[in-house]
Amino acid sequence: MRLKLWLMVFSSLTFALLSTHEPALKVSANTWPATINLPNGWLPEGVVVGRGHVIYAGSRRHGAIYAADLRTGQGFLAVPPQQGRIAVGLAFDSRTNYIFVAGGPAGAAYVYDASTGESLQAYQLAGPGPTFVNDAVVTRDAAYLTDSLQPAIYRIPLGPGGTLPEPDAVATLPLGGDYQHLPGFNANGIESTQAGDRLILVQSSTGLLFNVDPTTGVTATINLGGYSVTAGDGILLEGQTLYVVRNQLNLIAEIKLSPGFLSGSLVSELMNPNFDIPTTLDRFGRGLYVVNARFSSGTSPDLTYTIVRLER
Numbered sequence: 001m002r003l004k005l006w007l008m009v010f011s012s013l014t015f016a017l018l019s020t021h022e023p024a025l026k027v028s029a030n031t032w033p034a035t036i037n038l039p040n041g042w043l044p045e046g047v048v049v050g051r052g053h054v055i056y057a058g059s060r061r062h063g064a065i066y067a068a069d070l071r072t073g074q075g076f077l078a079v080p081p082q083q084g085r086i087a088v089g090l091a092f093d094s095r096t097n098y099i100f101v102a103g104g105p106a107g108a109a110y111v112y113d114a115s116t117g118e119s120l121q122a123y124q125l126a127g128p129g130p131t132f133v134n135d136a137v138v139t140r141d142a143a144y145l146t147d148s149l150q151p152a153i154y155r156i157p158l159g160p161g162g163t164l165p166e167p168d169a170v171a172t173l174p175l176g177g178d179y180q181h182l183p184g185f186n187a188n189g190i191e192s193t194q195a196g197d198r199l200i201l202v203q204s205s206t207g208l209l210f211n212v213d214p215t216t217g218v219t220a221t222i223n224l225g226g227y228s229v230t231a232g233d234g235i236l237l238e239g240q241t242l243y244v245v246r247n248q249l250n251l252i253a254e255i256k257l258s259p260g261f262l263s264g265s266l267v268s269e270l271m272n273p274n275f276d277i278p279t280t281l282d283r284f285g286r287g288l289y290v291v292n293a294r295f296s297s298g299t300s301p302d303l304t305y306t307i308v309r310l311e312r
Helices: 012-017
Strands: 035-038 044-049 054-059 065-069 075-079 090-093 098-102 108-113 119-124 133-138 142-147 152-157 171-174 187-192 199-203 208-212 218-221 232-238 241-246 251-257 264-270 278-284 287-292 305-311
Touching (some): 035 075, 044 305, 054 090, 090 133, 098 133, 108 133, 142 187, 187 241, 199 232, 241 264
Parallel strands (some): 044 278, 133 187
Antiparallel strands (some): 044 054, 054 065, 090 098, 098 108, 133 142, 187 199, 208 218, 232 241, 241 251, 278 287, 287 305
């Protein structure tokens, strides 16, 4: 995730290649593709699995969201380019079919209807001043977003069934307790326990994980027994297993957490020859799906991008 982002007009040639119809679903269960192609020049960072077996990938170029069928690899434009917006981390609410998007240096969050592509709401979370709203997670009663340049997380309360609030309902939770804000990129990936009573946060620059109280922002360091998750980016929590994408190292740390989420130990470091600075991930079935941001490859509109599947 970089602060230097380019907002460019998506070429008409690329649009011609995007199908406006949902992908076909009739395919053998043994043909799940190992890689899924995104449109050239997409500049992805965040991915999230939605309803069925569709995965969404946001664009840092123009804020659009691409949808791909995990069984066929075929895709279509779910949300068109958004003037003046980018898409960084994504979260999905299955109750409403809404996609929550972290808006990076705009200090904002956006919500789109995955069924129609409609922009439903924009929330100004931070600014003026240094800000980079980086990742998001949705629980039963709120959406939470990180800011890599501010010692805070943002809470958007949700009503019954995931109803969206008015723009002025956002709360800022200062990060307290063990967390120390340092120069550079700080709070990055965020996840929630199944009960929604704790949040898990990774600090990229220090390689630390934190257990966060979602009502106060008070943090406690998760003791990893000396292991560090520097370059930690997107994270995925499944029960007591936490996956941490370490982007510049081209690997995913698989960590087993204690029942209280205050300690953990490394299980394995997952690698794949198709990784090219992966950033975020999600799961469908036995597959972990990881997007390649290719930060070191430039921003050419002809550059290719993929989502990589790992069997786990």
